[in-house]
Amino acid sequence: MLLTLLLLPLVGAIAVAALPKDLSRMLGLGVALATLVVGAVVAVRFDPDNGMQFNEDWTWIKQFGVHFALGVDGLGLLMVLLTVLLVPLVLVAEWSSPQTETAPRAFVAWALALEALSLAVFCATDVFLFYVVFEATLIPAYFLVGGFGRYGRGAAALKFLMYQLAGGLVLLASVVGLYVVSASQGTPSYLLSDLTSLDIGTDAGRWLFLGFLFAFVVKAPLFPLHTWLADTTEKATPGTSVLLVCVLDKIGTFGMLRFCLGIFPEASQWATPLVITLALISIVYGAFLAIGQDDILRLIGLTSLSHFGLITLGIFVLTPQGGSGAVLYMVNHGLGTAVLFLVAGYLVQRRGTTLISEMGGMEKVTPVLAGLFLVGGLATLGLPGLSTFVSEFLVLASAFDYSWWVGAIAVTTIVLAAVYVLWMYQRTMTGVGPHPEPGALQEHQTTTRDLGLREVLAVAPIVAALVFFGFYPKPLLDAANPMITGLLSHVGAPDDGPTVPAAATGSDD
């Protein structure tokens, strides 16, 4: 089942690359939709209380103790669903954008390759396999950033790749270290199930943990390793940014949950103060950076810094509410930011600039665009009624639970997010725009089209999901809760909420 899920986009990518250009978009969309269907089937057959499921396991490199092992738990499933949902929408949104027009075949093929590798990351239950696909995602991402977007994208892609590979290589040191520890206690194995029961010494565990954490802090990103983020989202096409920020960066927080907490429970508790400090700085600093931006794509990119701070905070307070909130937040951030990026992309296409100071007055000209932009913005600032509210509330509540001052700092995000979102909306959508002369607005109105059907269709499912899960987050929580309680009982964090006893969940991760 999972193998089909991975192979489908991979084969699709190769097929797109091999077949004529005219077919690329249709074929790519077809493959992405088929993958979505497979993902949906996995979701329907998934049993939240059953731990790791759909397990598949082949010996891959016997000499290294490496298995090609796949499986999903609640967390993995949610990430898989987010990925398979966003990829077809990105393909639709970028259907005829001028930046991907030049080489549609390459764009579609790389996007599908990225989808396949990201899915493999979320499904891998072998650390070596995880590492391999974790690094391999960078190649399609690099070509997507470097090949499509604005002037200076080559440098941005290089910066992106350097940061990510640096993080990845530090992770390699830890992966190698895991092998050494595993070999010293018998037959070396990289299976997650073997590693979680490994007796890693305190010192070794902490060093290895730091390697993992470093890679995930670069990936997520958190302060101070975030500087690639804004440059990349500024230069890349909005579609690429969605794939990077909404899907690929989730690997960072996903990895913290699955590997940092799962393999190094003691070190995770030990590092909590450090990680929470980084998260808090990211939350506040990211928000201020976003407020100060004039480039709309940079701004949206930097809002994610703040959000990833919140997600990490939710993970490392080590409470069930925080953990569930973080998992939920990962999904919701993916949805909300995707709307913002895609609609901002439409906006940039219409105005021919990314500078907020040169926009304005779009509300009257393109009401649908403005409306969708507002929904995306409100989702980003966590308005009650949209799904992000639930997750943000859970994270903030558990932050207060952890310590009042952590909560007090984190809660500023509500105000700061309102400032950057609403101010951005005001400057781009309301008013008369940068051309206050009488005739300009009218001319502008007649020449600028509102969103077409395709463009709306690319965003509508996400908006629907935001609203639906805002009122009814239960499906998401049902998937996340058992996995989180199982994980936290493994970490040994004090349970202080109404949670199921650990024995009943019996998670095998």
Next chain:
Amino acid sequence: MPDFSKPSIEYAHLLPLLIVFGGACLGVLLEAFLPRGRRHLPQVVLTMATVLAALGSTVWIWQDTNLKDYGDASARGLVGAEGSVIVDGPTIYLWGLILLFALAGTALFSERRLEGGVSAFAGQAAALPGSEAEREASTRGLDHTEVYPLLLFAVGGMLLFPASGDLLTLFVALEVLSLPLYLLSGLARRRRLLSQEAALKYFLLGAFASGFFLYGAALTYGYAGSMSFAGINAAVVAGNGDRTLLLAGIALLCVGLLFKVGAAPFQAWTPDVYQGAPTAVTAFMAAGTKIAAFGALVRLLYVAFGAERWSWQPMLWVVAIGSMVLGAVLAVVQTDVKRMLAYSSVAHTGFLLTGVLGVQSAGDLADGQYSSLQGVLFYLTTYGFAMIGAFALVTLVRDAGGEATGYERWAGLGKRAPWVAGAFAFFLLSMAGIPLTAGFVGKWAVFTSAMSAGAWPVVLVAIGSSIVAVFFYVRYIRLMFFSEPAAGEGATVTMPSVMTTATVAVCLLVTVLLGVVPGPVLDLVTHAGEFIR
């Protein structure tokens, strides 16, 4: 008067060596008796046939079940030629590898389409550059076909080098492998002064290094009273000689061998020779010499000085760290693709040494864990294929002045020749150690050995230099795919003959396969076992 007894030689198990040297002598005869214009085809056929026959006999020896087990069955093979040549698992594996790269080298040597019907070697090496004689040789379309016997002699030396069982054979092999390479480096058709300078530099420094090696051999003999590795090992284990002699001997022997592998601080020749030599020679030399010299270095250190490893491991720490850092940092500032690859090969030497210093006694290894030797062998495999492939592609990117190796010339190549640029990018990614390429598995293997042996500082430096290395590799990918060349500055790709194409294709295929399913080759490497002590 002592009795003279005829030495017993295991001809069957030394067959690859005999075939290669025999083929080389035959090639010299062809040079003597065939008219100049008709030598090329027979030479190519003879060289190919020789290498293939040697490869076949290597495979046969590999499968020979009569080989004896040594040292609780961890090693398998025989001590041949009265202890001078040791045919064990690692030797046979390295033989196979060297012969494969010799095949690739022959294919690249025989490429004649790129230069418009002549080879990449000088028409008449004796003619002064810029002289009338040179012009005449060029207009008559002369060719040096001596390169094929030279290649075979070098291959013979390479085969003998990692198989040597005593210091004298080791030295003879070193010279047999080096002398033809000195000559081949100076034979470029274009930029002849650069090529001749490279050859002279290589020769002088190489001769100097040989001197160090000989001095080291003499001192070691003074300590151990024996030239054979087994004898030296016995003396080291007994430990009642003069330790100063031993340590000085180890140091001087290592200078000679580290020079050959191009480790810092003996790397100075690498960029100049790699750049100046004809690219086909560079490709062959980069892969073959490194493999042979690492085989010899590892055998010397593990077998002869294995009991003394606490003395040489710290030295290798320093050399490995120096090579990685120096290679990676200097590669960043290179503006010539061949020099960039040369410095990156220095960095790779450092990575390989990281594997070498990760030696542990068999008791320390876990069940199913593989040894540092096997990690090094696997890394050499991945490295060789990527290097040959990359250099073969360098020969294709040309402008009016021959190969265009300048950095700016490669701008926008991805648009003009997507296949060449894509393949080159893939080789670079493999050298950078990106997962799903062979280089990653190789890196993983050597890093694990070093980490297991507790050499984590070296591994951390290796990780750091890998990050730097990624930068200069990816810079080329960016240049090829995301940059526009200045008007009229971009080099173009010349269609090569099937020989070069096949070489590149095979290297590419191996690099992909070893990255995705390294299992079978790792099986081979594991099956090779350990050295006979």
